[in-house]
Amino acid sequence: MSQALLQASDICLAFGGVVAADHIDFALQEGERLAVIGQNGAGKTTFINICTGYLQPTTGRIVFNGHDITGKTPRSIVKLGIGRSFQLPQLFTEQSVQQCLEIAAAARGARLSWLTSLSDSVNHKEILETLELIGLREAANEVAGELPEGHKKLLDVAMALMLRPKLIIMDEPTSGVSSQDKHGLMALVMQALDEKKVTCWFVEHDVDIVSRYATRVAAWIDGKIAADGDPKQVLQHPQVREQILGLTPC
Amino acid sequence: MKLGMFSALSVLVLLVLGIVFPWTKTMLIIGLCYGLSALGVAIPARSGQVSFGHAMFACVSAYAVAFLARAFPSMDGVVLLVLATLTGTLFASVFGSFVVRYRGIFFGMLNLAISMVIVALLGKLYELSGGTDGIRVQRPSWGGLVTERAEFETILLWVSCCVALLAGWFYQRFTQSATGEALRGLKSNETRLEYLGISAHYVLWVGYVGSGFFVSLAGAIFALAQGLVTPDMGSWTRSGELVFIMILGGSSHALGPFVGAAVFQAVKLFASAYMAGVWQMLLGLTLLTVIALAPEGIMGAWQAYRCRSSKGAQP
């Protein structure tokens, strides 16, 4: 079996009395589309924060693509090939959509220019293509902070994609987006990911989205992974049905 | 008319003024120095970090001129300028490496604290620095040429004008570069910057050193123009004036701080001539008015006006 793209072993973290991560062992294979489900406060985002260096675990080790990333900063981890979008989109709210993407593209390079203008220091074509892909070509000069919620989410994901990561982590990509637009957004994102052959890990509350787009599902309950594997099987798991989906046992 | 053209023309006007009214030369040089310093302050300000101690770089650089001139009386003015500016910039790189870890008020206060320590030390160490009386700077030769007062002032005016134009050009290029835009991104979302793999500290440090360079250069020119360096060149009121000028003129374009400096000098002159004793009040009221009505400063208001009128002109 080939080496996992991301391997986390025995990750623990507690905030005071609340255990956010309880001896978690987790492996992500290249090419997978993993959906993580769980109630609020179960530790899904905390685990993402740990794997991306925003939080430090008290025990455990994380290896990404052969590199030990335990204890590293988000910046160094991102440089190794992980891109991330957030529950609350993290955009450069005072700059335009295009500038947000351009900064992300420029970040990929070895050095940011001092005198060459931002637009000239990145690949124009690539920026236009990405704008086209996420459907924001017309909104290119809009101020990022004034976009509607769904567009903000798209931009957030697009910025992560611009880094050409091996793994993209999306924290609730469709939350805050109207039910009408949810599927459209996910289809768009997945198409973009397919085109760029990126492994995907996303946190999602909407079961429809999960069943449609995930190749694997992991269910978080109280800081532990309660079920992990084939989407159909996990979604039928009794604990998952009761505690996460809120369905009465059949 | 494009702003670049306007800047070049203004410089020509200043040079002509200096020829026709020779008594204005020192005033113009000082105005340009203030503008240059405010331009420096504007760079980190774009990332939302406003320093309340930047005058210290002018002070350090000025004292470098004084110390060097005192130790090597035959040192040429050009060399003095270069060495002093380098000294100030070096200070900025060193202090900058600490200071860029702080944000908002702490950034402002840390800069203020460093400047207060420098000013206090310069004031107290009488043997070294001449205390609060300062040190006189003898007029040096310039590029080998020995000059009279009037000629020297003319040279300095030309130097200031060229420096201002170059600095403006650099500012425009830098703020539109990848680093410059990343700096602006720092203001709205530092987390995002880090999650793109960009070091916020490094980007801010680059901006900080650049700003230190501008302010040091201004301080060195000022020292040569005034012929005297005193500790209060680095006082917090001076730093405050720089911030004020930057806000007044606006930092969206390099021309802004210079426009702000011009208005500032004008208000000062006008007030001290006709309303001595209330010039601070006038300044304060001007600042309040600008903040209330034109938060992007004079340049910002001008650019907004141009934007609106060009939109309106479309069919």
Add this chain to the structure above:
Amino acid sequence: MNFDTLLLGLADGISYAGLLFLVSLGLTLIFGVLGVLNITHGSLYALGGYTAASLTTFAMRHAFDATPVLFIALVLAALLVGLLMGLLLDLLLLRYFQKRDPVIQLLVTFAVFVILEDVQKLIWGTSPYAAGEIVSRLGTVELFDVTYTVYQIGVIPSIALASYIGLNFFLKKTLWGKQTVALTHHREVATAMGVNVKRIGALVFILGAMLGALGGALAVPVSSLTPGMGAEMIVLSFTVVATAGLGQITGALITSLMIGLARSMAVYLLPEVDVAMPYIIMLLVLLLRPNGLFTVAQSRRI
């Protein structure tokens, strides 16, 4: 350097710390609750001082001579100035610039400070004012063979401590105090809960202003009033507030003591750096604890 000098330094330090604390308390309170770093606070200090001096001089001239009367006049002047100026500033300025960038708000307060500097010069002139009567009236006390003025080691520290205890009581035990704390933690939620933000905001601002003015008034007997006093005090109290951590009240008390004592001791031991001492301390503290000595942890944002 002998023991006596040490004790004198200590006494100086405590008295200085007391004044510093009163002013810093007002500043940190306003910042903690309203999020505004109020440079105008320096003007309140100066105005409090000048008004107090004028009032006590007036009282003395009109034979309201008794020490308690003079003292009351001092305190009253401060409270009045604080109340009036606080109300004025809150209504005219703060409300208008409320939604702006914090740096802009700071610059607004800076502009007002600069204006008030001139107002102060217009009213009271530029020559130093002195009103040391009260200090000599209250006499001296001898401890360990060293003479101190009662004012310095008794009056000032007591008032400072009383203010600290009083404020804590207000914040923890009274309804308005608790509403203030709620406002500090989360403005939106507090509003949703029915806290009258405007009223509490005004209250806090006036309270802070009164504390600043009180500091100025109490400083009158021990220092001469000059045009630059507001500027000097605002920079110093900023230093205390930043070192302690913005909004930290107990922290401000401890930090004021620390800085006050360090400054006084430096006058006797290291006079070259005595003026720079507060800033050196702030630099050292911020290098080790970037958000101040006593700041609590920030909640997660992503």
